[in-house]
Amino acid sequence: MKIEQADVMETAHKVHKKLSKNGGFLTTEAGGRVNTMTVSWWNIGFMWTRPVLTVMVRRSRYTFELIDTAREFTLSIPDPDLPAALSFAGSRSGREGDKLMALGIPARPGQVTQVPVLDIPGWHYECRIMNKCAMEPGGISPELEKYYTDEDYHTFYFGEIAACYRMTEQG
Ligand SMILES: Cc1cc2nc3c(=O)[nH]c(=O)nc-3n(C[C@H](O)[C@H](O)[C@H](O)COP(=O)(O)O)c2cc1C
Incomplete structure (x- = not known):
């Protein structure tokens, strides 16, 4: 995978178009358990003079139980699209089993966060x-x-937003 660092605000419009189509993967981790769920609502802007990405999670989600523990999250927006995987991650709960394993999607360490990112091409x-x-x-x-x-x-x-980058398949 080739990694290009990206400008947060320059990418926002492109990413928003993709998110509003099929969604993206919101990944959390607690106690060694990594879980991902599909989200399509997000905000990006500036608060406290910093670039901030806001996600909205309903109380019923397993993600809601995990997200506070790490106090970090990652958002992966696949490019090319992965509509079937996004639909799966958006309709099954991590309480029922390991969605990433079921999907065959590996996770890789974050550049700066303890929560991993999905090892897929995209933002x-x-x-x-x-x-x-x-x-x-x-x-x-x-x-x-x-x-x-x-x-x-x-x-x-x-x-x-502590890191923002695009990963593409090499070669
Ligand atoms: C396209 C799409 C977008 C979604 N966006 C959100 C969202 O922004 N917030 C939310 O709480 N749930 C959203 N969901 C629903 C969750 O992804 C779904 O309930 C998921 O099964 C929760 O997984 P979890 O229990 O493992 O956290 C979305 C689902 C789909 C298919």
Whole structure:
């Protein structure tokens, strides 16, 4: 795999297009257990004068149980697309088994985080959680209530982008 460091903001638009199509892999790790789930909602911008990537995770997810332990996460956006793998990671829970093993996707050490990144061609972000914020049920506008009929609210995780790069197959 060839690795090219990338400019966070220059890549944001390209990555957003891909994420809104099939999603990306949000990877977490706790107690030696690595888990990935599909996400398509994200924000990228600046907070506390730093580049920040925000992901939104519902309370019911296994990821929600893991993400606080490492206080880090990685986001991998495959290029070329992996729609079947994203659909699998977005419909099975890590509680039921090791999704990465089932998919045959290896993980590799992060450049700067303890949480690994997926060893696939595409864009990779390594993030350190700076803060989090649970949605306030009372603050949801009426047209959005349909997303939360089961009260499975999102928590927002604000991750400082510690590394951002693109991996391509060599040769
Ligand atoms: C395209 C797509 C996008 C998704 N985006 C999100 C998201 O942004 N936040 C979220 O909590 N769940 C999202 N999901 C659902 C989770 O990926 C799904 O519930 C997954 O099985 C959770 O895995 P886990 O229990 O191993 O954490 C998405 C699913 C798909 C297919």
